Amino acid sequence: MAITGVAGSIGSRLAALLAARAGEVRVVGVDVQPLQSDLGADLRRGDLRTDDVAALLEGVDVVAHLVSAFDPRRDGLESAGLDVEIVRRLLAAVPEAGVSAVVLVSSAMVYGAWPDNPVPLEEDSLLRPNPGFSFAAHKAEVERLAAEWHAENPGVRLAVLRPVTAVAPGESSWVARILRASVTVAAGDDDPPVQFLHLDDLAAAVESAVLGDLSGAYNVAPDGYVSAGDLRQLSGTVRGLRVPPQVASWLARFRWRWRLAPTPPGVVPYTRFPWVTSNARLRAAGWQPRHSNEECYIDAHHAKPWAITTSSVMQRRSLTVLAAAGAVALGIAIGVMARARRAGRGAANALPGR
Secondary structure, X not given: OEEEOOOOHHHHHHHHHHHOOOOOOOOEEEEOOOOOHHHOOEEEEOOOOOOOHHHHOOOOOEEEEOOOOOOOOOOOHHHHHHHHHHHHHHHHHHXXXXXXXXXXXXXXXXXXXXXXXXXXXXXXXXXXXXXXXXHHHHHHHHHHHHHHHHHHOOOOEEEEEEEOOEEOOOOOOHHHHHHHHHOOEEEOOOOOOEOOEXXXXXXXXXXXXXXXXXXXXXXXXXOOOEOHHHHHHHHOOOOOEEEOHHHHHHHHHHHHHOOOOOOOHHHHHHHXXXXXXXXXXXXXXXXXXXXXXXHHHHHHOOOOOOOOOOHHHHHHHHHHXXXXXXXXXXXXXXXXXXXXXXXXXXXHHOOOOO
């Protein structure tokens, strides 16, 4: 099987999982980046944008397509559009290369963030990416393109994975970073729940899709979700500045234009409305997450010193603060009393005849 983007966070994890199977699977790693020999794969350096894709896939039966050209530092239009073209070239090469199965990694953002979204979203929910956010729009376009291609090539198994925000210690994704940056100025009075998926769990989901008989779309998410209030407790932050949605959009455009924050303007709805998903279908296929939302968030984000995680921790920290405040108050009181005594003795010594 082949992994495109094998040098990336997900690709390297997937290669390690398959290498641990003691020779059960022959792995071909494809990437435009310099490749590491310790990935446990037959490494083929190539560019899916320009090289002969069928040649890169020679002798491969399953392809896990993980590479992405999307660059959040720009407006994303050019790079996200390039992702669509890469998938188009990949799918066109599959019949020629004799590939029997394709696994594509999309995003849960294709559902869009809307006030009428069910909580949680199932795989049969409509794909309604919010206008103005090119990443989600182009992921939805990739899925549409793949569905059309699959209708013409029904003999090739196609599995599409839709992960929520993926993180890991020291490897917070750009989606996690922009969502975190955007909550400093919140739009309206909405506080949607959120989800955080560990990159190890995402790699395990891709492994399940590669080795199993998964076909169709699957959400990849942890169990449940975290409320906005619990997230603030975990991070130690207070509720951000609340402004009208129009003002939040203007601020997002301003900060994006002048590179004051890594927040594309189109992401604002994803901070206002829910887009959490159910993992029931993937769980039924045998996959299960090993990490909770809370664990993923804590591992991938630096919490404030006063962040709390449990009521007992909160109580201990509160008592510590109260004790410290009491000690300071006692010290101040003792100092005031000492100064008063010294002042009284000084006054007595200054009396006539003394």
